Amino acid sequence: MMASGDRQSLTGLRVLLVEDSYFVAIAIAKQLKDLGCAIVGPAPSVESAIQLMRKEPFDAAVLDINLGTETAEPIADLLVESKTPFIFVTGYSTPRLLAQPYRAHRRLAKPVTPELLRDALDSVINS
Amino acid sequence: MDWMLLTSSVLQSVAALWAGVLLARRRSGPSFVLFLLFSLMALRRLIDLFGVSSGSDSHDLRALMQGIVLLISVVSVLTVGWLEYSRHRRGRGEREARLLASAVEGSATAAMITSAGSRAEDRIIEFVNDAMLALTGRDRASMIGKSMAEIFGPESEEEAARACHAIDLALPLVTEAVMPGADGGTRWVSCSMSPIRAEAGPPTRLLWIKHDITERRRIEDELRKQQERYQRIVETADEGVWLVDAEWRTTYVNTRIAEMLRTNPADMVGRPVTDFVFPEDIPALNERRRQRERGARGQHDERLRRADGSELWTIMSTNAFFDPKGRFEGALAMITDITDRRATEAGLREALQRLSFHVNNSPLAVIEWDREFRVSAWSSGAQRMFGWEAAEVIGKHPSEWRVVHEEDQEEVARVISRLHTGAEPRNLCLNRNYTKSNETIWCQWYNSVLFEPDGSVNSIVSLAQDVTERHRADERQHMLMLELDHRVRNNLATVLGIAQQTLSVSGTIDEFAGAFTGRIVSLARAHALLSRASWEGVDLFALCSNILESAMSGPAPRVIAEGPPVRLTASQSGILALTLHELMTNAVKYGALSTPAGRVRIGWASYSTGPECSLRIEWKEEGGPSVAQPTRTGFGSTFIEAAVAYELKGSARFAYDPSGFQCELIIPLPACTFTPGKGVLTGATA
Numbered sequence: 059m060m061a062s063g064d065r066q067s068l069t070g071l072r073v074l075l076v077e078d079s080y081f082v083a084i085a086i087a088k089q090l091k092d093l094g095c096a097i098v099g100p101a102p103s104v105e106s107a108i109q110l111m112r113k114e115p116f117d118a119a120v121l122d123i124n125l126g127t128e129t130a131e132p133i134a135d136l137l138v139e140s141k142t143p144f145i146f147v148t149g150y151s152t153p154r155l156l157a158q159p160y161r162a163h164r165r166l167a168k169p170v171t172p173e174l175l176r177d178a179l180d181s182v183i184n185s
Numbered sequence: 186m187d188w189m190l191l192t193s194s195v196l197q198s199v200a201a202l203w204a205g206v207l208l209a210r211r212r213s214g215p216s217f218v219l220f221l222l223f224s225l226m227a228l229r230r231l232i233d234l235f236g237v238s239s240g241s242d243s244h245d246l247r248a249l250m251q252g253i254v255l256l257i258s259v260v261s262v263l264t265v266g267w268l269e270y271s272r273h274r275r276g277r278g279e280r281e282a283r284l285l286a287s288a289v290e291g292s293a294t295a296a297m298i299t300s301a302g303s304r305a306e307d308r309i310i311e312f313v314n315d316a317m318l319a320l321t322g323r324d325r326a327s328m329i330g331k332s333m334a335e336i337f338g339p340e341s342e343e344e345a346a347r348a349c350h351a352i353d354l355a356l357p358l359v360t361e362a363v364m365p366g367a368d369g370g371t372r373w374v375s376c377s378m379s380p381i382r383a384e385a386g387p388p389t390r391l392l393w394i395k396h397d398i399t400e401r402r403r404i405e406d407e408l409r410k411q412q413e414r415y416q417r418i419v420e421t422a423d424e425g426v427w428l429v430d431a432e433w434r435t436t437y438v439n440t441r442i443a444e445m446l447r448t449n450p451a452d453m454v455g456r457p458v459t460d461f462v463f464p465e466d467i468p469a470l471n472e473r474r475r476q477r478e479r480g481a482r483g484q485h486d487e488r489l490r491r492a493d494g495s496e497l498w499t500i501m502s503t504n505a506f507f508d509p510k511g512r513f514e515g516a517l518a519m520i521t522d523i524t525d526r527r528a529t530e531a532g533l534r535e536a537l538q539r540l541s542f543h544v545n546n547s548p549l550a551v552i553e554w555d556r557e558f559r560v561s562a563w564s565s566g567a568q569r570m571f572g573w574e575a576a577e578v579i580g581k582h583p584s585e586w587r588v589v590h591e592e593d594q595e596e597v598a599r600v601i602s603r604l605h606t607g608a609e610p611r612n613l614c615l616n617r618n619y620t621k622s623n624e625t626i627w628c629q630w631y632n633s634v635l636f637e638p639d640g641s642v643n644s645i646v647s648l649a650q651d652v653t654e655r656h657r658a659d660e661r662q663h664m665l666m667l668e669l670d671h672r673v674r675n676n677l678a679t680v681l682g683i684a685q686q687t688l689s690v691s692g693t694i695d696e697f698a699g700a701f702t703g704r705i706v707s708l709a710r711a712h713a714l715l716s717r718a719s720w721e722g723v724d725l726f727a728l729c730s731n732i733l734e735s736a737m738s739g740p741a742p743r744v745i746a747e748g749p750p751v752r753l754t755a756s757q758s759g760i761l762a763l764t765l766h767e768l769m770t771n772a773v774k775y776g777a778l779s780t781p782a783g784r785v786r787i788g789w790a791s792y793s794t795g796p797e798c799s800l801r802i803e804w805k806e807e808g809g810p811s812v813a814q815p816t817r818t819g820f821g822s823t824f825i826e827a828a829v830a831y832e833l834k835g836s837a838r839f840a841y842d843p844s845g846f847q848c849e850l851i852i853p854l855p856a857c858t859f860t861p862g863k864g865v866l867t868g869a870t871a
Contacts (some may be wrong), residue, residue: 078756078832079678079679079682079832080674080682080760080827080828080831080832081678081679081680081681081682081683081686081828082678082679082681082682083682083831084682084685084686085678085681085682085685088685098833102831102834103834118597124671126756148671148674149670149671149673149674149675150667150670150671150674151674151680166676167674168674168675168678169674169677169678169681170678184352
């Protein structure tokens with residue numbers, strides 16, 4: 059029953075999605091929508107993500123670590139500051155691009171599945 | 186009787202008697218003359234006396250008597266003169282004999298007179314002097330009258346024969362023999378025998394003069410032994426001994442030097458030293474000879490020529506001799522054979538040179554450290570690798586100059602410590618080092634310790650290899666592995682996204698399969714190009730010709746692409762590959778390429794937008810069917826607009842001109858890769 063309760067808890071959850079790849083962003087957005095989430099974004103860069111964060115409220119975030127020529131760390135810093143739960147998604151198997159504080163953070167390897175997304179978001183929201 | 190006459194006669198007789206007594210006592214000439222004179226005067230008085238007493242014709246008798254007396258007087262005087270002369274002569278011979286006897290008597294030379302017997306037993310001692318008594322240690326009584334054999338022992342056959350021979354011929358004989366000495370020991374004497382003989386005839390006496398030569402013999406013996414000792418030393422010495430005279434001619438050589446020169450001593454004596462050197466060495470030899478003649482001592486390496494013409498290398502130590510006036514008399518050289526040693530040395534030197542050559546030509550840095558880990562040798566390779574010259578680092582500990590990277594200093598200290606304590610006789614260390622020009626290089630160090638027999642460290646040798654390139658390659662390799670992982674995962678995510686998107690707009694599974702395959706193949710081609718370019722960007726023209734393929738090739742290409750070289754990033758090339766694919770698909774299905782006459786022109790150019798640059802790409806169709814505004818937006822246009830905006834921060838614009846479809850893409854470039862303004866644009870959408 060916890061599972062259904064959890065699933066319900068994602069419904070209406072406003073999720074900020076930061077992902078530089080167009081097709082990946084579309085795919086994750088669709089998965090999140092299927093989980094009942096409302097998408098804020100997606101944003102392909104740190105700059106556009108920060109603009110979105112100022113304009114739109116959200117409950118959680120899904121961050122692609124590698125945004126081409128930059129990383130999502132500045133966004134993560136802001137989220138930690140505002141105590142907003144978030145998860146990372148990344149193409150890398152190792153957390154080498156991340157600074158030390160984020161290496162132990164909840165992280166999903168691409169490609170992601172709706173189930174993985176749901177469990178990861180669940181855990182960061184409830185912790 | 187005439188009393189006066191009688192008295193005179195008596196007095197003269199008494200005087201003659203007195204003179205006779207005197208003569209008998211003194212036996213001298215004047216006393217004899219006086220005796221005769223007084224005797225004659227006494228006789229005359231007697232005659233006178235008789236003449237007076239007889240009386241008659243005494244006058245004639247008296248004259249006769251006076252004549253006789255006169256005659257007797259003259260004869261007497263002559264006789265006395267002769268006797269006196271001969272006595273004088275005899276007296277001198279006796280004096281000489283006495284002098285001689287006393288000289289012999291008192292002489293320090295032992296002398297002895299014996300009878301002239303042919304054998305020692307027959308030679309009876311008649312006279313010995315004090316020195317002879319001292320020599321034999323006897324008194325006179327025990328010698329006089331004894332035979333020589335009794336006193337001096339029997340003589341040998343040979344001695345007897347020689348003595349016999351000398352006596353027969355009345356010749357002196359000198360011999361040396363042993364005799365019993367005064368102290369009971371034996372003594373060596375030199376014995377000289379001189380036969381003594383009367384006016385003629387065989388010798389009657391033998392004079393023996395004996396000298397004690399025991400001391401001389403002892404010294405001679407000592408000298409002889411000493412000489413033998415020296416001779417033995419010289420002959421058995423491992424050094425060659427070579428004596429030369431003032432003309433540098435060989436006077437003596439020992440066997441050793443002759444062996445060294447492969448000849449024998451007899452063949453060397455008398456020959457000049459120049460016979461034993463190589464002609465080219467003679468000037469140097471002459472110079473040294475002049476120095477020796479001036480008194481300079483010295484030791485030097487000298488090359489000699491053996492009898493067989495081969496080389497003999499020696500250490501020659503030469504001393505010159507000078508006479509009391511300082512004139513050069515000759516020289517003595519002591520010679521050591523160092524031919525083998527030189528060969529060994531030459532071998533070692535050559536081996537060392539070879540080693541040194543290889544060490545210095547090795548691409549590795551070869552560094553030797555002493556027991557305190559201070560640099561003791563620094564090869565040319567080390568200089569090439571690190572930049573410092575040997576003189577700048579010899580004697581320094583690695584902590585004393587900036588050679589080890591700060592972050593690796595702890596690890597290097599640990600490695601050194603393990604070598605030092607003997608925990609590891611050899612080890613490896615990969616660390617960063619600084620060069621003199623302050624560059625950081627990665628070095629692989631191979632260290633090994635040379636221990637003393639007591640286990641302490643003698644030295645440490647390190648070979649260092651600059652592995653900076655390899656290290657970079659390793660890092661790049663690692664990065665590539667991670668990047669590959671990332672890209673594969675991203676691509677799979679992208680493929681998943683494309684699949685989902687394609688699926689959402691496909692009516693049938695066949696439609697999905699065709700569209701999906703085309704998109705994935707375009708993406709794959711863009712990847713292939715990127716891969717070929719080592720992920721460093723793809724040229725736009727190459728991308729066009731790859732995606733549009735056959736349409737751009739052949740004698741009459743249906744798509745013509747023109748523009749300056751533009752390097753696209755991985756992200757740009759992926760999106761543009763799909764964009765070109767969608768535009769092409771659309772053109773073939775509905776646009777210009779759906780009819781045989783239709784053509785597509787692609788052109789691009791850059792233009793400046795303030796500090797940045799933008800790339801404008803135009804797609805222009807012509808010669809196809811008349812174009813009308815579409816009633817609904819398909820996947821292609823939706824994707825192009827969204828993806829170019831989302832991923833490339835650019836924009837896409839479509840124009841549905843009746844003469845042909847046109848598309849314009851504006852894409853910001855991170856940097857202007859070609860001169861802005863140049864390019865090939867159709868101007869359709871400008």
